[in-house]
Amino acid sequence: MGKEHRLAQRRQKILTAVEQAGQLSVLELSARFDVSEVTIRQDLQALSAQGQLLRTRGGALSTNSMPEFSFEVRQQQNSAEKVRIGQAAANLVNHGDTIILDASTTAQAIIPFLKDIVELTVITNSLKTALSLLDAPQTQVLLPGGSLRRESLSLVGQPHDDVLERLNVQVGFLGARGLTLEEGMTDVNLNEVEMKQAMAERCRRVVGVLDSSKWGRVAAATFAPIEQIDMLISDVKAPTVLVEQLRQQQVEVILV
Numbered sequence: 581m582g583k584e585h586r587l588a589q590r591r592q593k594i595l596t597a598v599e600q601a602g603q604l605s606v607l608e609l610s611a612r613f614d615v616s617e618v619t620i621r622q623d624l625q626a627l628s629a630q631g632q633l634l635r636t637r638g639g640a641l642s643t644n645s646m647p648e649f650s651f652e653v654r655q656q657q658n659s660a661e662k663v664r665i666g667q668a669a670a671n672l673v674n675h676g677d678t679i680i681l682d683a684s685t686t687a688q689a690i691i692p693f694l695k696d697i698v699e700l701t702v703i704t705n706s707l708k709t710a711l712s713l714l715d716a717p718q719t720q721v722l723l724p725g726g727s728l729r730r731e732s733l734s735l736v737g738q739p740h741d742d743v744l745e746r747l748n749v750q751v752g753f754l755g756a757r758g759l760t761l762e763e764g765m766t767d768v769n770l771n772e773v774e775m776k777q778a779m780a781e782r783c784r785r786v787v788g789v790l791d792s793s794k795w796g797r798v799a800a801a802t803f804a805p806i807e808q809i810d811m812l813i814s815d816v817k818a819p820t821v822l823v824e825q826l827r828q829q830q831v832e833v834i835l836v
Contacts, residue, residue, distance in 0.1 A: 590615070591623050598633050598642050605639035661791040661815040662689040664836040668813050669753050669789050670694050677701070677750045680779045681709050683734030683772070684755020686789040688712070694719070703743065705735040705775050722747075726775060736771035744782045752783035754804065756790050758797035761825050764806045765790075766799035776803035785810040792817035806831060 590613055597612065598604050609620045624640045627633045634641040666689030673679055676699045681687040683706035691709060694700060695716040703722045704710060710721050724743045726735030754776055756765035765788050767773050780786050786808055792815050811832040823833050 591627055594620070594623055594640075595627055595632055598640050601642075603636070603639060603641045608639070661817075661836075662686050664815060665789050665791065665813050666690040667693050668834055668836045669787065670697075672751055672787065672811075673697055673700065674750075675699055678703065678747050680704065680749055680752035680754075680783055681706065682752075682754045682776055682779060683709070683729075683732045684789070686755040686791065687753045690753055690789070701747070703747065703749065703779075705779070706733060707735070708733045724775075724778075727771065729769070729771060732769070732772060734772065734775070736769070736775045738774055739778055744778055747782070749783045751785040751787055752779050753787050753789050754780060756788060756794055756803075757799035759788065759790060759795050759812070759822075760798055761806060761822065761829070763798050763802050764809065765804040766797075766802050768799045770801055773801040773803045780804045780808060788812040789814075791815050792819070795819050795822055 594609060606617050606620050610617045624635055628635040662685060665686055669690045670693030673694060675697055678701040681690060681702055681704045688709060691712045698718050701720045702713060705724060705726060710723055713719050713721050722743050723735060724739035726737045726739055729736045757768050758766040767776060780803060786804055788809055795818050806829055809831050812826065813834045816835045818835055827833055
C-alpha cells in the first residue's frame with residue numbers, strides 16, 4: 581500500500597471518527613491512530629481546508645453538528661466562498677457611502693476589500709469588524725448600543741441610541757444561518773435577530789451575504805422576509821431551483 585493511499589485512508593478514518601463523536605481532541609486522535617500529534621494537526625488542517633471538518637483549538641468538530649460555534653470556528657467554514665462573496669459585495673460600495681455590516685463571518689469577509697474606499701462610514705454591531713477597521717483611518721466606524729454577546733463578539737438587542745435613525749444608509753450587508761422562500765433570512769439567536777431587524781429597516785438596499793450551505797435551512801427566527809431583500813450574494817453551489825424562485829420574486833441573485 582502506497583504512502584498516499586495510507587494517508588488518504590487515515591484521513592477518512594479521522595473524518596469518520598470526528599463525525600461519530602461530534603468533537604475530538606488532537607490527543608485523542610493521536611492515541612487512536614497511533615501517530616504523532618504533529619501528524620494529526622496536519623491531517624486536521626488538510627480536512628479543514630477541504631471543508632470536511634472544523635478546526636478548533638486542540639482538536640476538531642464535525643460539520644454535521646449544528647450548534648452555534650464560536651466566531652473563530654464559523655470563520656473557517658466555507659472560507660474560500662466567503663472571500664469571493666466579500667469581494668463581490670464590496671464592489672457595490674462607493675466612495676462616501678454609509679453602509680451596515682452585521683456580526684456575521686461573511687460580512688467580516690467584506691472588510692479587506694473596503695479599506696481603500698474613502699469617506700466610508702460603517703455602522704456595525706460587530707466588535708471584530710470595528711477592530712478590523714482600526715488600520716483604515718479614512719473609514720468612520722459607528723457602533724449602535726446594545727448588550728455584549730460573546731458567542732458572536734457583537735452588540736445585540738434593540739440599539740440603545742439613535743445612531744440607526746439619524747443616518748441614511750445606502751446598503752446593508754447581512755449574513756444568515758438560514759434562507760428559504762417562505763421564511764426569508766433567519767438566525768438562531770433572538771437578540772441577534774432583533775438587532776438585524778433594526779439594521780435591515782434602515783437600509784435603502786438589503787443585501788444578504790451567505791454561502792450555499794445556508795440555503796434551504798431555517799433557523800429560529802426571521803429578521804428579513806423575502807420581500808425586504810433586494811439582493812443575495814452567494815457561491816455557485818447555491819441550489820438552482822431556489823435561486824430561480826428567488827429571482828422570480830424580484831430578488832437579484834449573484835453567484836460567485
